[in-house]
Amino acid sequence: MNTGVTTKDILDVQNLSTRFNMVGHTVRAVDDISFSLNGREILAIAGESGSGKSATILSLLRLIQPPGEISGASRVFFEGEDLLGMSEAELDRVRGKSISMIFQEPSASFNPLFTVGAQIAEVLRVHLKLSRIESLRRAAEVLAQVHIPNADKRAKDFPFQLSGGMLQRAMIALALACAPRILLADEPTTALDPTTSMRILDLLKERTSAAGMSMIFVTHDLELLSGFADRIMVMYAGRIFESGPADSLLEEPLHPYTRDLLAAIPRPGVFKDSGRLYSIQGRVPDAGRRPEGCAYHPRCSRAVERCRAEEPALIRKGSSFVRCHVHE
Ligand SMILES: Nc1ncnc2c1ncn2[C@@H]1O[C@H](COP(=O)(O)OP(=O)(O)O)[C@@H](O)[C@H]1O
Ligand SMILES: [Mg+2]
Structure with missing residues (x-):
């Protein structure tokens, strides 16, 4: 307020x-x-x-x-x-x-050729200099924070494998990954x-x-x-x-x-x-x-x-x- x-x-x-x-x-x-x-x-x-x-x-x-x-x-x-x-x-x-940004279409944020988890991990490696293992672990964590069920497993999905609502959640996770x-x-x-x-x-x-x-x-x-x-x-x-x-x-x-x-x-x-x-x-x-x-x-x-x-x-x-x- x-x-x-x-x-x-x-x-x-x-x-x-x-x-x-x-x-x-x-x-x-x-x-x-x-x-x-x-x-x-x-x-x-x-x-x-x-x-x-x-x-x-x-x-x-x-x-x-x-x-x-x-x-x-x-x-x-x-x-x-x-x-x-x-x-x-x-x-x-x-x-x-x-400052991060989310759009109407998740396709503006995700590359269809990489898994959702790998793309979030990439952002964490670039901006926060996390290691490969640490960034993948953290990616699953941020997916869980946006209430994606079985986040560990979903992190290994490609964008097309998620429903519209789940992909929108993943896009929010991507935007929020670096706090x-x-x-x-x-x-x-x-x-x-x-x-x-x-x-x-x-x-x-x-x-x-x-x-x-x-x-x-x-x-x-x-x-x-x-x-x-x-x-x-x-x-x-x-x-x-x-x-x-x-x-x-x-x-x-x-x-x-x-x-x-x-x-x-x-x-x-x-x-x-x-x-x-x-x-x-x-x-x-x-x-x-x-x-x-x-x-x-x-x-x-x-x-x-x-x-x-x-x-x-x-x-x-x-x-x-x-x-x-x-x-x-
Ligand atoms: N790339 C562009 N080239 C030419 N005109 C544009 C471009 N992007 C937006 N505009 C024009 O700028 C104005 C504002 O557009 P925009 O910010 O996209 O509106 P909104 O997001 O409120 O729908 C509109 O008249 C639109 O046609
Ligand atoms: Mg607009």
């Missing part, structure tokens, strides 16, 4: 901008965002597909490939050092060791059924809390976040539209976009008579052709003339922040 007690920031992101230079236009995927992550905190980044969530977390570890480019004014301080100013060799010592300070999780449960998803979320919360880690959890699905995230940051068109403590953001959303996202979540009973689910009208703007003023105005039911002309600033509202003229 974010109690308001100041825990020292473990990550401090300042003026992060990432764009993709396409032929004829530039996509501003991340547009001058600043935020911090506290020790032991679960921060969620939410928003529809295309809002810049993945580009944000990939930028933190400088994993953006050309034609993508992180602006020179961007800063990502981890334990006082700017990750964006480090050499490739220095950053390689951070990636996977102090990182920060876990970055990009829609890690989207490919899974709802029951398996909830189990994976429980596991992530249990392991991060047990290890005193912080996590940034990316999702398009606000529904997952109740009882899970401490703080939520809602993104749209590369900008932060709202951020605040998870409870208040989910119960009393400030931004019309956050409200629309929450209204789009199917709830048993609520839509019984309407015949169809509510969804937000229109679609996320192509970041290369962002509307003038507030980027959400063409889809917003509360838009007034000013919203078409002038972009609102991100302003403080109690313990939250919101970017909307209605709240000025």
Whole structure:
């Protein structure tokens, strides 16, 4: 829980901008965002597909490939050092060791040609300089920690021999093997059924809390976040539209976009008579052709003339922040 007690920031992101230079236009995927992550905190980044969530977390570890480019004014301080100013060799010592990442698809993390245990052991040998025997023993241990039954035996399986849920657990074990300070999780449960998803979320919360880690959890699905995230940051068109403590953001959303996202979540009973689910009208703007003023105005039911002309600033509202003229 974010109690308001100041825990020292473990990550401090300042003026992060990432764009993709396409032929004829530039996509501003991340547009001058600043935020911090506290020790032991679960921060969620939410928003529809295309809002810049993945580009944000990939930028933190400088994993953006050309034609993508992180602006020179961007800063990502981890334990006082700017990750964006480090050499490739220095950053390689951070990636996977102090800050590790899990993805939607385990195939992004595992090589099909090696056993799951051997791949976890390899990471332990590289980053922690463990011996071969010790690293294999430890690999089975971390697989057991993510509640994979018969972990000793499963460690000798190839990725294709594990079910989707078990492979996702193995990917979490791989990410946690070196006891990182920060876990970055990009829609890690989207490919899974709802029951398996909830189990994976429980596991992530249990392991991060047990290890005193912080996590940034990316999702398009606000529904997952109740009882899970401490703080939520809602993104749209590369900008932060709202951020605040998870409870208040989910119960009393400030931004019309956050409200629309929450209204789009199917709830048993609520839509019984309407015949169809509510969804937000229109679609996320192509970041290369962002509307003038507030980027959400063409889809917003509360838009007034000013919203078409002038972009609102991100302003403080109690313990939250919101970017909307209605709240000025
Ligand atoms: N490799 C790429 N090349 C060109 N445009 C990209 C690339 N990756 C992302 N984008 C664009 O950047 C914007 C943000 O994308 P992304 O961060 O993947 O969104 P999200 O993760 O929220 O779905 C989108 O407009 C997307 O089309
Ligand atoms: Mg994404």
